[in-house]
Amino acid sequence: MSESTFMGVERDRIDWSPRIDFLKCNDCMDCVEFCPHQVFEVDENAKPKLKVKNPNNCVVFCRACSKTCGPDAITFPDKAETTKMIKAIRKAEKAAEKEVEANE
Amino acid sequence: MSETICVLPCNGLDKCAGDLSRRAALQLTQSEDVELICPVLLNQNKSRYEKALEAGDLTVIDGCNTRCASKLAGDLGLAIKDKVNVSEVAKALDIKLGVEIREDQETQAVVQAVLEKINSSVIDRAESEFVEPESIDYNTFSHGKFIFKVPTANYFFNENDCWVTVSGKLARIGVSDYVQQNLSDILYVDPPEIGDEFEQFDDLGSIESSKAVFEIISPVSGTVVAVNTGLNDAPELVNESPYEKGWLVEVRLSDFEEDQDLLHDCPAYFEFLQRKVAEVDV
Numbered sequence: 001m002s003e004s005t006f007m008g009v010e011r012d013r014i015d016w017s018p019r020i021d022f023l024k025c026n027d028c029m030d031c032v033e034f035c036p037h038q039v040f041e042v043d044e045n046a047k048p049k050l051k052v053k054n055p056n057n058c059v060v061f062c063r064a065c066s067k068t069c070g071p072d073a074i075t076f077p078d079k080a081e082t083t084k085m086i087k088a089i090r091k092a093e094k095a096a097e098k099e100v101e102a103n104e
Numbered sequence: 105m106s107e108t109i110c111v112l113p114c115n116g117l118d119k120c121a122g123d124l125s126r127r128a129a130l131q132l133t134q135s136e137d138v139e140l141i142c143p144v145l146l147n148q149n150k151s152r153y154e155k156a157l158e159a160g161d162l163t164v165i166d167g168c169n170t171r172c173a174s175k176l177a178g179d180l181g182l183a184i185k186d187k188v189n190v191s192e193v194a195k196a197l198d199i200k201l202g203v204e205i206r207e208d209q210e211t212q213a214v215v216q217a218v219l220e221k222i223n224s225s226v227i228d229r230a231e232s233e234f235v236e237p238e239s240i241d242y243n244t245f246s247h248g249k250f251i252f253k254v255p256t257a258n259y260f261f262n263e264n265d266c267w268v269t270v271s272g273k274l275a276r277i278g279v280s281d282y283v284q285q286n287l288s289d290i291l292y293v294d295p296p297e298i299g300d301e302f303e304q305f306d307d308l309g310s311i312e313s314s315k316a317v318f319e320i321i322s323p324v325s326g327t328v329v330a331v332n333t334g335l336n337d338a339p340e341l342v343n344e345s346p347y348e349k350g351w352l353v354e355v356r357l358s359d360f361e362e363d364q365d366l367l368h369d370c371p372a373y374f375e376f377l378q379r380k381v382a383e384v385d386v
Binding site: 036059062079080086090 | 263365
């Protein structure tokens with residue numbers, strides 16, 4: 001999935017993707033298997049093997065992979081903070097649009 | 105939801121309070137949604153009112169504190185949904201009814217107060233029930249061999265493809281036709297607990313097919329009041345009727361106006377979904 005926006009806000013301005021605690025991760029790769037959006041990547045030769053390759057592919061507010069994680073190694077940013085930030089950006093953009101209109 | 109009510113008043117032949125309960129009941133029956141139940145006939149032949157009592161909630165109007173009407177309903181095993189006592193209403197208005205039957209301003213005021221009390225509790229009951237719409241119209245578009253349906257109005261969506269539709273302070277939540285087709289045969293619904301409080305974009309359980317697990321991301325904030333128990337035996341209802349019979353969770357809304365800021369209405373979601381489907385191989 002390559003949506004470039006979420007509720008009108010560019011996806012790369014929204015910080016939402018899994019954070020992996022490698023002290024807990026046991027390399028089972030259940031999360032990789034679970035996520036249909038190619039968020040993760042596995043490199044057998046690297047250490048750690050697991051990597052969040054495409055954070056912006058992650059569906060904003062989806063936390064499903066963290067539930068498949070046995071050792072509980074996956075966390076997400078604070079949802080309320082993220083919501084607040086998205087609303088703030090939308091508000092600022094609307095205000096900016098109005099200003100442009102007013103100047104025209 | 106029952107739209108009719110059955111009114112069982114005190115017989116009201118000999119005393120003022122009884123007479124007022126009779127007058128209130130007669131005024132109520134001017135509305136076609138109200139069925140009057142005669143206490144004497146009910147006592148004699150309950151079956152005469154069986155149909156009416158099945159179709160509507162029972163409201164009892166007692167005259168005095170002997171409460172003959174309530175006791176009659178109790179003796180016959182009828183479930184009372186609402187109860188008004190004329191003597192108590194008069195007392196609250198500081199009106200002494202006395203024994204003698206009379207028709208004046210005071211008694212008229214009591215009748216009016218009884219009617220208002222019954223009407224307001226009928227409205228309260230209506231607000232405590234989710235009212236399903238009679239029918240829903242859909243817009244459709246196709247992509248390859250798939251046809252996607254989106255209602256034309258009264259549904260709101262987040263970009264996680266979950267919908268909400270509102271009835272008073274209550275709302276139902278489900279997944280869009282797109283999710284249902286993407287998952288294909290849904291085998292299992294894992295609902296939230298009744299009483300759970302949640303914020304907008306919290307998860308409300310999940311649904312599972314042989315292909316994948318889909319997390320239900322709530323389009324609104326609120327409290328879970330019911331889950332669709334019909335899905336325990338028939339999770340395929342989510343496939344067959346994603347916007348109606350396949351609803352997932354019923355909730356009491358906490359701030360829908362605020363939530364709406366981050367929701368699409370039907371035409372906007374229709375457009376969003378068309379773009380999304382064009383970008384993804386379904």
